[in-house]
Amino acid sequence: MRILFATPEVSDFIQVGGLAAVSAALPRALREFADVRVIIPGYPSVLRGLQDLKPVGRCQPFAALPAFEIDLGHTADGLSFYVVRCRELYERDGTPYSDRSGSDWGDNNIRFATFSYAAAQLARGLVDKHWSADLVHANDWQCALIPGYLEWHYAHIPTVFTIHNLAYQGVFDRSTLGQLGIPEASFNIDGVEFYNRLSFIKAGLVYASHLTTVSQTYAREITTAEFGCGLEGLLRQRADRNQLSGILNGIDESWDPRTCASLLQPFGAGDWTERALNADDVRDQFGLAVSRGPLFALVARLVHQKGVDLVIESAQAIVDAGGQIVVTGKGEPRFEEALLNAQTRAPRSIAVKIGFDDAEARKIFAGSDFTLMPSRFEPCGLSQMYAQRFGSLPIGHRTGGLAETIVDGETGFLFDRPSAPGFLGSLCRAFSTFGMKDRLDHMRRAAMAQAFSWTDSAKSYAALYRSSL
Incomplete structure (x- = not known):
């Protein structure tokens, strides 16, 4: 054939x-x-x-x-x-x-x-x-x-x-x-x-x-x-x-945190001390403050489809609750500018890198606690798969491939409508889970066990x- x-x-x-x-x-x-x-x-x-x-x-x-x-x-x-x-x-x-x-x-x-x-x-x-x-x-x-x-x-x-x-x-x-x-x-x-x-x-x-x-x-x-x-x-x-x-x-087999050469510290499921070193590395590289709070990642094309406006609208609420945000991607100038403005207002809590580098993206997935994917529609999506393999729990709109690859409450969080209230509801669930270490451990292990071969x-x-x- x-x-x-x-x-x-x-x-x-x-x-x-x-x-x-x-x-x-x-x-x-x-x-x-x-x-x-x-x-x-x-x-x-x-x-x-x-x-x-x-x-x-x-x-x-x-x-x-x-x-x-x-x-x-x-x-x-x-x-x-x-x-x-x-x-x-x-x-x-x-x-x-x-x-x-x-x-x-x-x-x-x-x-x-x-x-x-x-x-x-x-x-x-x-x-x-x-x-x-x-x-x-x-x-x-x-x-x-x-x-x-x-x-x-x-x-x-x-x-x-x-x-x-x-x-x-x-x-x-x-x-x-x-x-x-x-x-x-x-x-x-x-x-x-x-x-x-x-x-x-x-x-x-x-x-x-x-x-x-x-x-x-x-x-x-x-x-x-x-x-x-x-x-x-x-x-x-x-x-x-x-x-x-x-x-x-x-996704291909290179997305394995135990062997990925891009990471400061390789790790497996349960190796949370080693994983935390990657979080420290991301905060250091992006100029974020040392923090015990959750680190949220946005690794995406910065376009309307990806729900970037919902992230921008919710950014201050994330920061006020003790979270931090790291963004990498490029796309529509209006979203790039709005994200850079958010960084200017809170430079130790929000970091934005316009552009895309595969090795840098891998570091972010390995260091973040949650990956933001409030896409209005998502035919398949790959970032939620990468994130789960690296122990970053995705937060996504229940659409397309996100609905098929994120198990709500087990390997990530889903919300039903691409709106600010729906997104904020899932963010609240994420903050709550971050405060329950046994629950966070269970969800990370479940996410990292996903094969996506x-x-x-x-x-x-x-x-x-x-x-x-």
Whole structure:
């Protein structure tokens, strides 16, 4: 079984969100079941990270999409990567999606249509004469045209399309249809049209053989008006035909506090004295006062979806009750500014680091007592899994993957509505638990016992692939 796994980011080389971590771990876990090869755009970090890149083929321009080359390389552990090389599209400073100022690249439609077209051609065996795909697994809107290009070129290759976050859809002006080589006949309610605009993600939702998302709860939620982002009708149709599944993400084995090299002091369940040394380290690094109170962490993209405004609104109450807050992440300027202002008002109780560093995040999970996740919606979420493995009890809204991975009152705390009163209620429960050492010990042990392995997820995807062939 030959699987082409298409993704716009992989944490081996470049990471913007949780998709990168999934794209690094899932293909590796799937190697037990299939010949899995990843395809990714040729960003500078990818070209630097794969030392054995060799060209396997070249494609000529298509519509207004430029010519490109596809190279094949491997990571140190042998995972195969096809890299779409087009200097004018991918070799730029910034993130995969935006420039250094945070503004989306103005030609993202061309960039990810080219990538999708490249993946489709590779899958068909028209690029690498030694390899073609039995199935393509495409991820998020940046890869969503792959099922479309296969359909429009009459290639009968099954596709699985995974929705990691339905709120990001890749919507562009309809005038670009011809430039992208998308048939005019597909621009209708049963195709790529979305309120008279071109929707990349809708191409994936319409043309893929099977849809998945990253938790069973989110798979149900996106069929409702509250979470469906205007696509709930289409998603209900796919669900009614048993063509929409929820498969929970996992986390990789490096998230083990007994062996994690990023920590000042490794520890296991029950080693609370050793764990406290990590808390002291975090307070010292972030300039927080020595304290016997609880340390709350926010490790997230600083955007509205993540409920950052609820954290800002509750920050003073946390400090007044004897708690401290440490924040790391980046996102919307309004939230970054508000958090930095909160730090200015209480610099020994609130610490904010704009930006993200994996090693620093690991230290924070290992040193904090509670991790704040008041997300308005959360397709899966990874931070609550990382937090539990490191003994930091998550406080989350009962939605998506949070509802499936946090056991309320046992491994963390859940609240039912994404509102300040609901969030404050869970914060009060956390403070109460922190004051009951036996209860805190029990909950930490239960949280750290959670596995969140990729093994079960990989088995589910492999079974889905086989049933789709």
